[in-house]
Amino acid sequence: xxxxxxxxxxxxxxxxxxxxxxxxPDSLRKQLGQPQQDIGDILQQIMAxxxxxxxxxxxxxxPEESPAHWGGSDDPAEGGGAGGGTAGGGLPLNFQHRKxxxxxxxxxxxLFSVLCEIKEKTVLSxxxxxxxxxxxxxxMRLDNMLLAEGVSGPEKGGGxxxxxxxxxxxxxxxxxxxxIEHSDYRAKLAQIRQIYHSELEKYEQACSEFTNHVMNLxxxxxxxxxxxxKEIERMVAIIHxxxxxxxxxxxxxxxxxxxxxxxxxxxxRRKRRxxxxxxxxxxxxxxxxxxxxxxPSEEAKEELAxxxxxxxxxxxxxxxxxxxxxxxxxxxxxxxxxxxxxxxAVDAASVxxxxxxxxxxxxxxxxxxxxxxxxxxxxx
DNA sequence: CATGATGATTACGG
DNA sequence: CCGTAATCATCATG
Numbered sequence: 075x076x077x078x079x080x081x082x083x084x085x086x087x088x089x090x091x092x093x094x095x096x097x098x099p100d101s102l103r104k105q106l107g108q109p110q111q112d113i114g115d116i117l118q119q120i121m122a123x124x125x126x127x128x129x130x131x132x133x134x135x136x137p138e139e140s141p142a143h144w145g146g147s148d149d150p151a152e153g154g155g156a157g158g159g160t161a162g163g164g165l166p167l168n169f170q171h172r173k174x175x176x177x178x179x180x181x182x183x184x185l186f187s188v189l190c191e192i193k194e195k196t197v198l199s200x201x202x203x204x205x206x207x208x209x210x211x212x213x214m215r216l217d218n219m220l221l222a223e224g225v226s227g228p229e230k231g232g233g234x235x236x237x238x239x240x241x242x243x244x245x246x247x248x249x250x251x252x253x254i255e256h257s258d259y260r261a262k263l264a265q266i267r268q269i270y271h272s273e274l275e276k277y278e279q280a281c282s283e284f285t286n287h288v289m290n291l292x293x294x295x296x297x298x299x300x301x302x303x304k305e306i307e308r309m310v311a312i313i314h315x316x317x318x319x320x321x322x323x324x325x326x327x328x329x330x331x332x333x334x335x336x337x338x339x340x341x342x343r344r345k346r347r348x349x350x351x352x353x354x355x356x357x358x359x360x361x362x363x364x365x366x367x368x369x370p371s372e373e374a375k376e377e378l379a380x381x382x383x384x385x386x387x388x389x390x391x392x393x394x395x396x397x398x399x400x401x402x403x404x405x406x407x408x409x410x411x412x413x414x415x416x417x418x419a420v421d422a423a424s425v426x427x428x429x430x431x432x433x434x435x436x437x438x439x440x441x442x443x444x445x446x447x448x449x450x451x452x453x454x
Numbered sequence: 455c456a457t458g459a460t461g462a463t464t465a466c467g468g
Numbered sequence: 469c470c471g472t473a474a475t476c477a478t479c480a481t482g
Contacts, residue, residue, distance in 0.1 A: 346461055346478045354460095369471090390470085391462060398473065399460090 112181065189300035213318065216325040225267045225332060263332070270328045277324065281317040285310055349392075353382035357392050361400075362414035368397055 220226040292306050349357075360378060361368050370378060375389045382389070400407050 348460065348479065388461080392460090394471070394473095395461070397471085402473095 191302075193300055193302060193305070210318070210322070213322050213325065216322065216329055219329055220270075220325060220332075224263065225270055225328060266328060266331050270324070273324050274321065277317060277321055281314065284317075285313050288313060349382060349384060349388075353384060356381050357389070357396070358410065358414050359417065361393065361396050362411050365411070368393060 217226065288309060289306060292301050292309065295301060348354075356378060360370060360374070364370070370389070370393060372386075375386045379386045379389045384392075
């Protein structure tokens with residue numbers, strides 16, 4: 075035990091006394107009659123408290139030899155702090171009294187700060203460097219994704235309800251085919267979002283509750299053992315890290331759910347619907363009447379998209395597919411070509427009386443695509 | 455159920 | 469970013 079005491083005293087000297095900051099133990103030492111022994115005793119008692127389990131300490135009385143020092147009667151500069159509990163001298167003290175005595179001892183603040191400092195240094199040296207947490211790239215990725223997917227972030231102007239309603243209305247109106255599915259998707263997404271947010275809130279609440287709990291606990295304990303603010307800070311950080319890893323799981327599974335939903339509803343390739351007859355008719359009409367240059371401008375695409383109740387990119391897809399497939403096997407498309415050539419011709423004729431040249435819309439003048447209709451093998 | 459049609463996606467080049 | 473070519477996955481039909 076003596077060794078330990080010396081060591082502690084030495085540590086105390088190293089840790090705090092030499093720097094002479096807060097507690098200024100040097101001056102204290104001067105004031106005290108028998109400084110060395112006093113400190114040694116206090117440290118011993120602290121060690122004893124630390125060693126002993128709480129139950130033991132509370133259950134049985136403390137040994138008789140030391141109370142004199144704690145009683146205060148022996149102190150040169152009696153602050154009156156420890157007066158009450160130790161009045162009897164020979165009276166056995168229970169744990170509460172002991173604690174009180176410790177707390178009120180005039181050396182306590184100085185020792186306490188010294189111990190805090192020692193702890194601080196040792197803890198820092200053990201695991202001080204790796205403390206700064208970089209913002210987890212994984213969680214950032216998930217956050218971005220959720221944001222992009224509309225799960226987190228602002229509730230999309232007036233909420234999903236409005237959007238869903240609008241989509242549903244569009245679905246009810248004539249000719250909007252994707253509307254129904256889209257609104258369904260919206261509804262499901264809103265559901266996911268709701269679950270996500272309520273779970274997130276729960277987690278956050280639990281986290282702050284737990285943090286509060288721990289902080290209260292630490293504050294409570296800080297009266298009997300040295301706990302530096304930094305330590306509390308670290309503890310809170312640890313708790314937050316734990317909870318954020320849980321949050322990450324939540325985010326991950328939410329992302330998964332959204333992806334599944336998306337693949338089921340939005341990935342049109344999975345649930346491909348053919349365009350309706352009228353739409354393909356419009357598209358084919360344009361294609362064959364511009365066969366020499368079947369590249370609709372952006373405006374034309376928009377026009378066609380509107381007429382066919384599809385999107386511009388669908389128009390682009392259609393023309394892309396059409397061009398390549400036509401080019402690949404012109405023969406196969408002759409019939410169709412003639413049909414639409416005739417159709418446009420008839421249209422032209424009916425609109426303008428002087429339509430003697432049905433040929434004009436599809437003249438093989440420019441090189442890109444072969445002659446449209448009446449043609450190589452004259453298969454009209 | 456095999457097969458062709460068809461809309462969407464991907465890889466690549468300008 | 470747009471177009472081509474290849475490819476995928478589904479639809480539609482016999």
